[in-house]
Amino acid sequence: MFPALKIKSFRLYWLGMSVSLVGTWIQIIAQSWLVFQLTGSSFLLGLVGFLGTIPIFLFSLLGGLIADRFNKRNILIITQGLFMILAFLLGALTQFRIINPFQIMILVTLNGVVMAFDGPSRQAIVVEMVGNKNLLNAIALNSISFNASRVIGPALAGILASLLGLSGCFYINAISFLAVLSSLFLVRLDKNKFYQNKKSLQLQELKQCFIFIKNNHYIILLISIVAVLSIFGFSYNVLMPVFADNVLKVGLNGLGILMSANGLGALLAGLFLAKLGDFKKKETLLKVSCFLFSIFLILFSISRIYPFCIFLLIFMGASSLMIVALVNTLLQIQVGDNLRGRLMGIFMLILVGFMPFGNLLGGWLSYRLGISSALFLGGVICLLFYIIIIKLMAQR
Secondary structure: OOHHHHOHHHHHHHHHHHHHHHHHHHHHHHHHHHHHHHHOOHHHHHHHHHHHHHHHHHHHHHHHHHHHHOOHHHHHHHHHHHHHHHHHHHHHHHHOOOOOHHHHHHHHHHHHHHHHHHHHHHHHHHHHHHOOOOHHHHHHHHHHHHHHHHHHHHHHHHHHHHHHHHHHHHHHHHHHHHHHHHHHHHOOOOOOOOOOOOOOOOOOHHHHHHHHHHOOHHHHHHHHHHHHHHHHHOOHHHHHHHHHHHHOOOHHHHHHHHHHHHHHHHHHHHHHHHHHOOOOOHHHHHHHHHHHHHHHHHHHHHOOOHHHHHHHHHHHHHHHHHHHHHHHHHHHHHOOOOOHHHHHHHHHHHHHHOHHHHHHHHHHHHHHHOHHHHHHHHHHHHHHHHHHHHHHHHHO
């Protein structure tokens, strides 16, 4: 079921990253609670989230260019080390009670900048370890790790915060980066095959990637699928507290179950993709996933039955995960090693960098039309776009 784990370099990398992701989710929960404790403002919570992701929109293309020019393992050693330093700094400022919202905003923004350079290399290094045959299996394993940590990390955050305080949560995250750093030092890659390591960066090399995409309509369609999901589909995550409170009337405990259901669906989808391995009909499964996600989002928007919403969220989490994983895989299969980092930079730009704007749009529509109407409109837009994209795929 997990042939990618038979490859030593990937196995070490995956285990180290899995430990680190748990620490990351511990910090995410503790950091949100710290901001709310300091300010009592939901607006500032949203602003901190925006500042943490907007650097990805601004710098991920440059991060992709660097990933194609230098050793990706060395890039990740630097970025993961910087993540660790920022977590230690947040922990120290919190421990000595000199932390304030402005400092958090600076640290979160810096964290986002590092992420913009970390993401493309982290996505592109996987195929260097496992090859095209095991790529989907490795991507599925990474999604399993991410979604398992999304379940474990928040639960641990509550326990650790009561035992060690919020600063302890940040220190735990900092220490967790030692796991991935240790694994990266043990990873062995072909130093000549996958990167060019020239002395200077030439920004016009980004033009090569855009020309390649422009001349490859299939890649444009794949990227469009992710763009639609990021702008019109994913906003249900940030609107979930409003839906849980105003529509379902289930409160904080009910919200936690709804979010866990979404994560459970993504986790199950990751296991399903890992089981499938390098199957041939990836595009067919992608089309089905796009259609199902749109329908489930529409049904969720009009539902008032709490158990049914839990059921729908499981399948929304599963179908959205399969969309992202399959597009990631199909993109990397289409591109050569010399352009992979830049293409993954564009992938990260669209997947993560577009989310803040989608969340702002979703929040504005929710304010103007109501939460149910906003989610319904998002589902309908996704469905219409995906019907068009799927028809264009059939014509190529």
